[in-house]
Amino acid sequence: MDVILGKIATLGPPLLLGAVTTVTITLVSLIIAIILGLTLALIQRARITWLNWIIAAYIELFRNTPVLAQLFIIYFGLPYLGYKIPSFLAAVIGLGLNGGAVLAEVFRAGIAAIHVGQREASLSVGMTPWMAMRYIILPQTWRMTLPPTGNYAIALFKDTAVVSAIAAPEIMFYARTLVASTFETAFIYLLVALIYFVLAFPMARLVDRLERQQRAWL
Amino acid sequence: MAALLRVDDLYKDFAGLKVLKGVSMTLERGHKTAIIGPSGCGKSTLLRCINYMETPTAGHIHLDGELFGETQNGGKYQRMSEKQLARQRSQVGMVFQGFYLWPHLNARDNVAIAPMKVRGMEKRAAYELADAMLEKVHMSHKRDEFPERLSGGQQQRVAIARALAQQPKLMLFDEPTSALDPELVGEVLKVIQELAAEGISMVLVTHEVRFARQVADHVIFLGDGVVVEEGAPDQVIGAPKHERLRSFLKQILEH
């Protein structure tokens, strides 16, 4: 028992430091993804054909390739074209762009699920299309898209583990460095799994609750 | 003085399907026109063209002497910008068959949001206005409830209050009682009748022929996208000239 506690005392702090970066990367990427996804979903509604083609291509490309390939292109590929990007930035850009494609679909579906009558009633009282979106459609969309957005956030949190491959200093990266210096392989990776789980579990509970509430509302 | 509403030779196609084939009508201030006709004959389409929820394929609308939904430049007509259109639409209240209350807002906010956001009213003033309108439709006691907790009749009355809060020149009703359980129809009709008595101008699409006869001063029978017969209620409903109108009335009054 003492041995284990001793190990935790030496290995814990650097891993927790990594966990802070993991959470930071998750939050920053999530914000990028939400802004990007919402913007794309709104642009899609304007039905400008060529723009919609571009957005659809973007979504298909990012949803059908591994995030690891996207990160490698940004981190290893762009320097080849003369743009060197630090690993943290590359990580949030890669995850953010990837998430933008996921959430664009979520928001698009959410907006489309609102009955056209809601919009027509808004227009009939003299709202502009933008006001109808802002005051009537989006507030209803939030409620519906919150659970899938939450599920995406959990997936994103787990996906941050892959950015260790481009040397962003998050949990997994620290873990790999520690393994190299201490050879406590099994212990470290189990500890890492535990840390991820402990952080993700409350989030998962929250999302489940939102999902149940939403079902009650519908 | 120009009529309040003038509809000139209106046509509407949906991807080749001709729904309106040259409909004209006028409505004087304070008057009430009822539109009746079989399902699918284009009643809703006509109403939705009047406030440009649908853009007519041909023909023009004038509200209060002003060209509606379009700008005229030389001989050319052009659909106006959404902003201008929104300003014009705020002069026309619309009540839908499906109510379409906004589920994320309570009754009072449903009524108050347009005055606040469209007309830039202060919250206090908008709430006072909303309360007054809810009073008119006898819904003051439910002003804090959300739509899901209201019956269909109550929802429709709030929707009427929402439209009234625009202080519109004209009210459009599209089968306001068709989605209601029979026992709830009366309360909505009563509200509409009170509004009519107040002198509010309205165009009313309805299947309630007896009600139309009571409140309207003019009845239009629409068949297959054209006005088949129109005139005073007693004449159109009481002594129909066309065979199609007769069989339509017979069918409806048998229920």
Add this chain to the structure above:
Amino acid sequence: MISDLASFFATYEENWASWWPQLLPAIWVTIKLTAASFLLALAIGFLLALGKLSRNRLLRAFATGYVELARGIPALAILFILYFGLLPVGIVLDAFVAGFIGLGMSGGGYFAEVFRAGILAVHKGQREAAASVGMTPFTSFRWIILPQAMRVILPPMMNLFISLLKDTSLCSLITAPELMLRAKDLAMMSFLPMHLFVLAGALYFLLAWPMSLLARHFERRMRRGYRAG
């Protein structure tokens, strides 16, 4: 700009002969990894779903715990535990084996929920109706419940397949000789990272996209089916 692009593609032409023989077997490994982990995920997910619906409390608790764990732990962590973490206890797993087991375990947790939702989506009356015409529980499951549940399950099942296909790239980090690893090796050797990672991305896309289209097609068809029914 145009000439840049032209020279960018010219590089592919020059190197194609040396890259392709290395990438082709790697693509094959990626496909095998995907298929193996998919089958494992289906099996685990199916058993877990039965566990979650079972009347035995222990089974239920185990299945629930498994699903929660899989939902909170990154697949990469599981891969590292299997591949590096078992070495000290004397278990040496081949990278391919560790890869498909890890991805299968991770995907199984996700699939358990899908499967359970699919089974629950079938109205209880259906089972009772099947029993009333004299079907055994097995016959009713096979011919009544399963076909209806499939409508709910098939689209997420295809999405799981696509996710797994993309996630096989993680196995490069435990040195499984799949597409991403080969691309990375070639990138380092040739100093052409942009070319190789774009190429790898394109190859994944070619594998994943048809499946995506198919999944969407099914989703639409199933929604229509429900509305009609």
